[in-house]
Every structure is written in C-alpha cells, then in structure tokens.
Amino acid sequence: MAKRIDVSGLSAFYGNHKAIDDISMSVEPRSVTAFIGPSGCGKSTFLRTLNRMHEVTPGGRVEGKVLLDDEDLYGPGVDPVAVRRTVGMVFQRPNPFPTMSIFDNVAAGLRLNGTTKKSDLTDIVEKSLKGANLWNEVKDRLNKPGSGLSGGQQQRLCIARAIAVAPQVLLMDEPCSALDPISTLAVEDLIGELKERFTIVIVTHNMQQAARVSDRTAFFNLSAVGQPGTLVEIDDTERIFSNPSVQATEDYISGRFG
Amino acid sequence: MSDVMTERQALADRPGGTSVPVSLKQARLPRWTPAALALASAAVGCGIGLAAGLDSRVQWGLIAALLFVVGTFVLSAAVEGARQAKDRLATGLVWIAFLLAVIPLASLLWETVARGSKVLDGYFLSHSMGTLPDALPGGGIYHAIIGTLEQVGLATLIAAPLGLFTAIYLVEYGRGRLAKAVTFFVDVMTGIPSIVAGLFVLSIWILILGFGPSGFAGAMALAILMVPVVVRSTEEMLKLVPNELREASLALGVPKWRTILKVVLPTSIGGITTGVMLAVARIAGETAPVMLLVWGAKTINTNPFQDAQQSLPLYVFQQWQQGSEASYDRAWAAALVLIAFVMILNLVARGIARWKAPRGGRS
Numbered sequence: 001m002a003k004r005i006d007v008s009g010l011s012a013f014y015g016n017h018k019a020i021d022d023i024s025m026s027v028e029p030r031s032v033t034a035f036i037g038p039s040g041c042g043k044s045t046f047l048r049t050l051n052r053m054h055e056v057t058p059g060g061r062v063e064g065k066v067l068l069d070d071e072d073l074y075g076p077g078v079d080p081v082a083v084r085r086t087v088g089m090v091f092q093r094p095n096p097f098p099t100m101s102i103f104d105n106v107a108a109g110l111r112l113n114g115t116t117k118k119s120d121l122t123d124i125v126e127k128s129l130k131g132a133n134l135w136n137e138v139k140d141r142l143n144k145p146g147s148g149l150s151g152g153q154q155q156r157l158c159i160a161r162a163i164a165v166a167p168q169v170l171l172m173d174e175p176c177s178a179l180d181p182i183s184t185l186a187v188e189d190l191i192g193e194l195k196e197r198f199t200i201v202i203v204t205h206n207m208q209q210a211a212r213v214s215d216r217t218a219f220f221n222l223s224a225v226g227q228p229g230t231l232v233e234i235d236d237t238e239r240i241f242s243n244p245s246v247q248a249t250e251d252y253i254s255g256r257f258g
Numbered sequence: 259m260s261d262v263m264t265e266r267q268a269l270a271d272r273p274g275g276t277s278v279p280v281s282l283k284q285a286r287l288p289r290w291t292p293a294a295l296a297l298a299s300a301a302v303g304c305g306i307g308l309a310a311g312l313d314s315r316v317q318w319g320l321i322a323a324l325l326f327v328v329g330t331f332v333l334s335a336a337v338e339g340a341r342q343a344k345d346r347l348a349t350g351l352v353w354i355a356f357l358l359a360v361i362p363l364a365s366l367l368w369e370t371v372a373r374g375s376k377v378l379d380g381y382f383l384s385h386s387m388g389t390l391p392d393a394l395p396g397g398g399i400y401h402a403i404i405g406t407l408e409q410v411g412l413a414t415l416i417a418a419p420l421g422l423f424t425a426i427y428l429v430e431y432g433r434g435r436l437a438k439a440v441t442f443f444v445d446v447m448t449g450i451p452s453i454v455a456g457l458f459v460l461s462i463w464i465l466i467l468g469f470g471p472s473g474f475a476g477a478m479a480l481a482i483l484m485v486p487v488v489v490r491s492t493e494e495m496l497k498l499v500p501n502e503l504r505e506a507s508l509a510l511g512v513p514k515w516r517t518i519l520k521v522v523l524p525t526s527i528g529g530i531t532t533g534v535m536l537a538v539a540r541i542a543g544e545t546a547p548v549m550l551l552v553w554g555a556k557t558i559n560t561n562p563f564q565d566a567q568q569s570l571p572l573y574v575f576q577q578w579q580q581g582s583e584a585s586y587d588r589a590w591a592a593a594l595v596l597i598a599f600v601m602i603l604n605l606v607a608r609g610i611a612r613w614k615a616p617r618g619g620r621s
C-alpha cells in the first residue's frame with residue numbers, strides 16, 4: 001500500500017516570495033528518506049507541498065508536478081482533502097487535540113471517513129496505538145485527555161493519529177526536535193518499524209538521526225538568505241555521509257557551515 | 259513585596275538560614291506596619307476633618323489617604339532605605355486606586371440591596387401591576403421578568419448565530435475586500451447608540467411595515483446591539499486557537515468545515531459562551547429601544563409577538579417617574595432583580611468557561 005513519489009520541477013511561493021525552486025526527486029516506497037539542510041532552506045515548505053498543506057498558508061502557491069505512483073497531486077480535479085488522507089503528516093511540535101481524549105484523538109481522522117461503529121473504531125485505535133508503540137502506556141487511560149501525556153508520548157499519539165487513517169505516505173517534519181533523547185529513540189525505533197508499511201519522508205536537523213533512520217538522504221541548501229532553497233543532491237544515506245558528490249554537502253555534514 | 263518578606267522569613271526559619279551572609283540582610287518594618295499605618299491615618303484623617311469642620315467625608319478620606327502614603331514613605335525611607343520606600347509608595351498608591359474603584363461599586367450594590375429588599379418578596383416576583391394605582395404599595399414585576407426573559411432570549415436567538423457565523427467567516431475564511439468591509443461595519447455597529455438602533459427598527463418595522471409594538475420588535479433592536487459584541491468576542495476566541503490544531507486536523511484529511519466544527523469550535527467554546535453571556539448581560543439593561551418598540555405594560559403578556567410588553571429596565575424607569583413612595587420602592591426592588599439577573603449570567607458564563615476550558619499542559 002505504500003506509494004512512490006516523483007517530484008518534477010516543483011517551486012513553491014509565499015505570495016511573491018519564492019521559497020523553493022525547481023526541485024525534482026523520487027522517493028521510493030517502503031523506505032525512509034531524510035531531508036537535511038540549514039534552517040530556512042525550504043525543507044518544511046517542500047514537505048508540505050507533498051500533501052497539499054502548503055496551500056493552507058495564506059498566499060501559498062505551487063508550480064510543478066508531484067506524482068503519487070502515477071497520479072499528479074496538483075492535477076485538475078484532485079481534491080486536497082483526499083490527498084491528505086493518502087499522505088499523512090506529523091508536525092514538529094506534538095499537537096494532540098486538547099478537547100479530545102486519547103481515544104478520540106486517534107479516532108478523529110477515522111470518524112469522518114465514515115467509520116463510526118464503536119467496535120471498528122476500538123480495533124483501529126488499538127492497532128494504531130500499538131503501531132505507535134504507545135498502547136502499553138495508555139491502555140488504562142484511553143478516556144483521559146491527550147494533553148496529559150509527556151511530550152514524547154504526545155508525539156507518538158500524533159503518529160498513531162496519522163497512521164490510523166491508513167495513509168500511503170507519512171511525512172514527518174522534525175518529529176523529534178521537541179523531544180528528549182529517550183523519547184527520540186522510541187520514535188526512531190517506531191520509524192524503523194513503520195517503513196515496512198509506509199513510505200516515510202522525515203525532515204531532521206540531527207545528522208546522526210538522518211544516518212540512523214534513513215535509507216536515502218536529500219540535502220537542501222540556499223545560495224543566500226532571501227534566495228529560494230534548492231535541492232543539492234539526493235543519494236543513498238551511506239554515500240551522502242561517507243562520500244558525497246557535491247562539496248557543499250560534505251561541508252554541511254562535517255559542520256563547516258550551516 | 260510580601261513575597262520577598264515571606265521568602266526571607268522562610269530562609270530565616272530554615273536550619274541553615276543563619277548561614278545567609280549578613281550583608282544581604284536589611285532592616286525591615288514589621289509586617290503589620292502598613293495595616294497599623296492605615297488605621298492610624300484613617301483616625302487622624304477623621305480627627306483633622308472634624309477639627310477643621312469639613313463636612314465632606316470625601317475630604318476626610320483624601321486626607322487619610324495622603325497621610326498614609328506620606329507616612330509610609332517617610333517611615334520606610336528612615337528605616338528601610340530609599341528603594342524599599344519607593345516600593346511601598348507604589349504599593350500604597352495601587353491600593354488607594356483600587357479602593358477608589360471599588361467604593362462606588364460597593365456603595366451601588368449596598369444602596370440597591372438596602373433599598374430594593376424592602377418590597378422584594380415572593381408576591382412581588384409573582385404578580386404584575388394589574389390595575390393597581392401607582393401611588394399604592396403592592397403590585398409586582400412578574401410581567402416585567404417575563405418580558406425581559408423573552409425579549410433578551412429572542413435577541414440572543416437572533417444575534418448569537420449571526421455573530422458566531424460572522425466571526426467564523428472573518429477568522430477562518432475572510433480574505434480581501436469583503437472581510438475588510440465586514441470588519442468595518444462591525445466596528446461601526448459597535449458604536450451605534452441604543453436609541454438609534456431602536457429608531458431604526460421603529461422606522462422600518464412599525465412605521466413602514468405597519469406592525470404594532472411587541473417584544474419581538476424590541477428584540478430586533480437588542481439584537482442589533484448584541485451582534486457586534488458577539489462578533490468581536492468570538493473573533494478573539496477563535497484567533498486564540500493555535501493554527502497547529504487546524505493544520506493537524508487538515509493534515510488528517512478532515513475537510514475545513516469539519517475542522518472548524520470539530521476542532522476549532524470545541525477548543526474555544528468556553529470563551530465563546532462567556533462572550534455571548536456577557537453580551538446578553540449588556541443588553542438586558544437597555545431601556546431606550548424597549549421604550550420605543552415594546553412600550554411597556556402593566557399586565558402580563560406572555561406573547562412576545564403581539565402587543566406591548568414590560569421589561570425590567572423600563573419598569574424601573576416608569577416606576578421612578580411615578581414619583582410616589584411606593585413606586586420608588588418598587589423601582590429599587592426591580593433594579594435589584596435586574597442586577598441579580600446579570601450577576602447570575604456572569605457567574606454561569608464563568609462556570610461554563612472554566613468547565614469547558616481545554617486542559618492546558620499536563621493535567
């Protein structure tokens with residue numbers, strides 16, 4: 001059920017400001033692709049073009065193509081709501097719905113897909129929480145508010161919420177940057193398991209994390225502040241971290257800038 | 259200030275407290291000094307006032323306040339040093355400002371309770387004026403309570419959804435020209451005097467369309483006054499909902515309207531209800547539009563769509579105008595009921611806000 005992503009000639013704008021310029025790449029199904037690069041080079045922006053969340057921002061506009069298997073996300077007649085059900089997203093800061101219980105948080109996305117039978121919901125919620133390695137910690141307090149969990153638990157709750165609607169692709173924007181090392185480890189382990197079922201794209205500022213969890217790594221850069229970000233190279237993670245083909249990548253990874 | 263002091267005491271009470279370097283310690287006035295000074299300056303203020311033959315209690319109070327501020331400053335400067343003295347000066351001024359704000363409020367409440375409770379009883383609440391001549395004691399406000407409840411209820415039924423949807427439009431959908439125009443008109447509406455809202459409905463509903471006076475006509479004018487208040491407060495509440503929550507919901511493939519319905523509104527419903535309740539409290543005391551459009555009545559009329567009705571503020575006004583001892587008493591009692599009504603609404607609003615508030619952080 002995981003799908004392949006092919007991006008070609010993609011640029012994204014905030015009003016008149018071009019944030020990313022002419023990006024083309026492929027993301028393999030059932031793999032983890034990491035995006036690295038200095039702040040402001042457009043990693044988040046690019047990630048959000050992959051599930052049409054970019055246009056939610058006022059003034060947000062996209063040019064180019066994103067093919068999911070063979071379907072263009074930006075083709076005529078494509079419903080952004082349907083796209084987002086297929087391509088799920090986990091955000092930088094854990095953001096469980098504050099008015100909902102843990103159970104309702106995970107069930108939130110399902111309820112609108114027409115799954116309202118309590119037994120179906122219970123099944124999927126349990127499966128998703130198990131999938132997010134959270135079940136054992138919360139199974140006795142499913143009716144408590146989700147905001148009562150620790151930061152790491154909240155982030156796994158958000159992952160459970162995202163996988164509950166059975167997407168094909170999972171986008172993660174710095175999912176561990178607000179977490180302590182132990183919670184980070186839990187989420188990284190989880191990513192390793194989830195890639196059996198989903199295509200995963202993860203933005204990270206942590207080189208070790210990119211090296212640990214990803215199969216392929218894409219390096220983004222921008223020529224100067226205010227200029228649009230561009231894709232420098234994408235390659236197997238091992239190669240990027242040992243023997244990249246572009247000098248800028250090596251400089252960035254070895255900490256010589258950025 | 260007192261925090262510093264308790265902290266210091268806590269330090270001194272601790273077994274290791276003695277190890278605090280002497281240089282950090284400083285002479286302090288005892289805790290009861292401000293209270294003692296306040297009492298003393300009040301006494302001296304009254305004394306001076308009496309001796310100088312000033313009749314106005316306000317002058318006594320001002321003298322006492324001045325004495326208190328100057329006395330505290332001088333004493334503190336002598337014992338504790340300049341910095342503490344300034345701190346106490348500022349604290350003293352804040353307290354006096356607080357008292358100045360509270361005194362009128364408390365005296366208003368006191369006056370209304372003292373005068374209003376004279377005739378306020380079960381009979382007063384459950385009977386109308388009927389054919390009772392105004393100069394005689396007796397009668398009641400049942401018809402006015404019914405009228406106020408119905409008019410305010412109808413106004414809320416019109417204004418709350420209208421205001422809510424307008425605010426949702428402005429915050430969630432509004433971009434460009436139309437949103438700017440709507441915002442502008444809401445701002446203008448906020449400033450409409452209530453008598454003008456009344457005249458507006460009067461000219462259309464009664465003069466042009468030819469309907470008679472009714473509670474509903476009054477409710478329309480009250481709704482005009484209520485809408486901008488509801489829009490403003492709801493807008494503020496919706497803006498408080500973090501964008502991350504909207505995005506989290508949209509990213510799950512939830513359509514925008516459902517996101518608003520299931521995520522945005524539940525998160526802000528406490529604040530929105532509070533805003534609506536406060537708007538209700540605000541219009542419950544309006545007299546002018548009611549006078550123009552509902553006319554007032556002496557008997558019970560439970561149908562807000564037909565014929566004149568009474569309302570509490572209008573009743574107060576009319577009874578006061580009668581100018582007899584008995585009608586003064588009734589006016590105060592009705593005013594007390596009106597205040598109680600508004601206070602209960604406020605309390606309910608606070609209760610709902612607290613009950614519905616999303617549990618912030620860890621619970």
Ligand SMILES: Nc1ncnc2c1ncn2[C@@H]1O[C@H](COP(=O)(O)OP(=O)(O)O)[C@@H](O)[C@H]1O
Binds near residue numbers: 014
């Ligand atoms: N909501 C926004 N409105 C306008 N410009 C934005 C917005 N979000 C990001 N940008 C701009 O887009 C560029 C890329 O930002 P972003 O995608 O957040 O970078 P990254 O995630 O790599 O740090 C930056 O120049 C930033 O200023």
Ligand SMILES: [Mg+2]
Binds near residue numbers: 043044045
């Ligand atoms: Mg980012």
